[in-house]
Amino acid sequence: MKVTIISIPVRDQEKAFQFYTEKLGFLKNKDIPLGNGxxxxxxxxxxxxxxxxxxxEPAPLHFEPSKIYQDALMEAGxxxxxxxxxxxxEEYNRLQKLxxxxxxxxxxxxxVKVAVFNDTCGNNIQLIETLS
Structure with a gap:
């Protein structure tokens, strides 16, 4: 068994796509229309x-419990x-400049060394570096 997909709930897929690709540097893999935007x-x-x-994942737009959970995590930091x-x-400095x-x-x-940022789509994301 292995992990193949991790789902991150976002409130606006296009905004999230722009943020995760342009600022974080991820690459688009699949983009398949599912209907209703x-x-x-x-x-x-x-x-x-x-x-x-x-x-x-646009879950917070269509499934209220997902939105409540996402809001609670944000509020708690x-x-x-x-x-x-x-x-x-280095990543902190690079991203701050963006x-x-x-x-x-x-x-x-x-x-470890950690930093936490807002992904602009309803989530705090943690960066982690393992120290030697």
Whole structure:
């Protein structure tokens, strides 16, 4: 068994697509119209294009419990998911220059360094670097 897709709930698929590709650097993998303006829209990492896909899921628009859960995580400041990076400080500086808003600047926490940003689509996302 292996992970092939991770779903991230977004309130606007096109806005999320622009953010995740233009600012974060992910690549479009699949973009299949599903009707009613919804898409099966997946992205992959430039560093691992054959790895797991991110599905930009419009669930909060169509399923109220998803929206409530997403809102509760944002309000509590809890990241929806995390992305591993080689250097949190470098990624933090790069993303800040692109206008990405961080709620947590790089901070060491034991054997990792983390930072948290807002993806503009209803989620906090955590960057994590494993320290040697």
């Amino acid at each position: 919804n898409r099966w829209l997946t992205l992959v990492s430039k560093e691992d294009p054959n790895g797991p896909e991110i599905l930009l 809890i990241p929806y998911t995390q992305f591993d990076v080689k250097n949190v400080d 206008g990405v808003v961080f709620s947590l600047a790089p901070k060491e926490m034991g054997t």
